[in-house]
Amino acid sequence: HDMNRFLWAAGNDKQRLRLALGLLFTLGGSPCLYYGTEVGLGQPRAKGPWREESRHPMLWGAAQDKALLAYTRQLVAARRSHVALTGGDLASHLLDDARGLWLFERRAGADRVLVAVNIGAEAQEIELPAGAYADMQGIAVTGKVVAPSLSVTLLSGAGA
Numbered sequence: 001h002d003m004n005r006f007l008w009a010a011g012n013d014k015q016r017l018r019l020a021l022g023l024l025f026t027l028g029g030s031p032c033l034y035y036g037t038e039v040g041l042g043q044p045r046a047k048g049p050w051r052e053e054s055r056h057p058m059l060w061g062a063a064q065d066k067a068l069l070a071y072t073r074q075l076v077a078a079r080r081s082h083v084a085l086t087g088g089d090l091a092s093h094l095l096d097d098a099r100g101l102w103l104f105e106r107r108a109g110a111d112r113v114l115v116a117v118n119i120g121a122e123a124q125e126i127e128l129p130a131g132a133y134a135d136m137q138g139i140a141v142t143g144k145v146v147a148p149s150l151s152v153t154l155l156s157g158a159g160a
Helices: 014-026 066-081 083-087
Strands: 089-096 101-108 111-118 124-127 131-135 144-147 151-159
Touching: 014 066, 014 111, 014 151, 066 083, 083 101, 083 111, 101 124, 111 124, 111 144, 144 151
Parallel strands: none
Antiparallel strands: 089 101, 101 111, 111 151, 124 144, 131 151
16 A cells, blocks of 8 residues: 555556456465455556555446456456466466567466466467367367467466
C-alpha cells in the first residue's frame, strides 16, 4: 500500500497488467494482489507524501473491468488445478530476447504446464517441445502456438 498501483506504473495499459498477472500467477511464490487490481482499479497520479493516490475506494458494479476479473479468476483456477504452478520446478525451453519470447515449463510429478510469454508488440508463433498439450479451455494444441502480443499463454499436457 506504500507504492503506486501497477496499472499506474504500466501507463494505464491493461494489456501490460494482464501480462504481469500472468507472470505473477505462473512463476514461483504466492501471488499477492493489492485490492482492486483484479478489476482494473488505477490511480489518477503518482503517489504523494501521504500515498492517498493509491488508496482509492474499490470499484463496484459497472465500473469494474469484468474481462480483467474473469482473466484473474482463470489464473486462480489454473493454480488450483495444477500443482506444478504452486510448487513445481521451472525449466526454460526458449528465451529469445530479440523477439521478446520466453517459453518455460512448470513441472511437479506428472503435472506439467507450459507457459508462453510474449512481451513483443506483435503476435508470434512459438514452437512447442514434442508432446500433446491443451490450452486452458481444453482445446488440443500440438507443434506450435501463436502467442498474442503482451500475453501469457498456458498449456497443460505431457511432453515426449
